[in-house]
Amino acid sequence: MSENFINPVCKVCGIAEATFPEENAIFCPECLEISEQLFDQEMRRVELIRIIRGHDVELYDIKHPDSLAEDDHCGQVILIKAGQGFEVKICLRSDALDWMEKLVDTETGFTSPDNRLDALIGNVSLLIESWGGGPYYVDFFSVDKVFSTEGEL
Numbered sequence: 001m002s003e004n005f006i007n008p009v010c011k012v013c014g015i016a017e018a019t020f021p022e023e024n025a026i027f028c029p030e031c032l033e034i035s036e037q038l039f040d041q042e043m044r045r046v047e048l049i050r051i052i053r054g055h056d057v058e059l060y061d062i063k064h065p066d067s068l069a070e071d072d073h074c075g076q077v078i079l080i081k082a083g084q085g086f087e088v089k090i091c092l093r094s095d096a097l098d099w100m101e102k103l104v105d106t107e108t109g110f111t112s113p114d115n116r117l118d119a120l121i122g123n124v125s126l127l128i129e130s131w132g133g134g135p136y137y138v139d140f141f142s143v144d145k146v147f148s149t150e151g152e153l
């Protein structure tokens, strides 16, 4: 008797057969759909508000309704066009939000393998695409304190 090839079990529910992605299946169709819905929802909750629009650089405030910081502020994204690609600096206030928190459907308790940071990166990817796309490099900075100063010379 020959052994049949069997797809692995879904990594999320642990019950149904995983069929996606084809190469290295981790999701069953149902969990894939719920995960995508949660991801889209979270992407809409992460707000990137453009503060400065330059020729080769843009600055965005990151806002999230669950942020503990004043004005829902979570940090900033600096997007720099550099040659054919992009340099991205993401500064996150360390005490504002737990970006590693997994996305959970509060009604069913379903836990997605994605976290909030994935949704933030999803939003940043859209920015890069809107600039024509290309290779990019992202640095994350976790900051404890924010100091501001201003002046005129």
Ligand SMILES: [Zn+2]
Residues within 6 Å of the ligand: 010, 011, 012, 013, 014, 015, 016, 027, 028, 029, 030, 031, 032
């Ligand atoms: Zn599943």
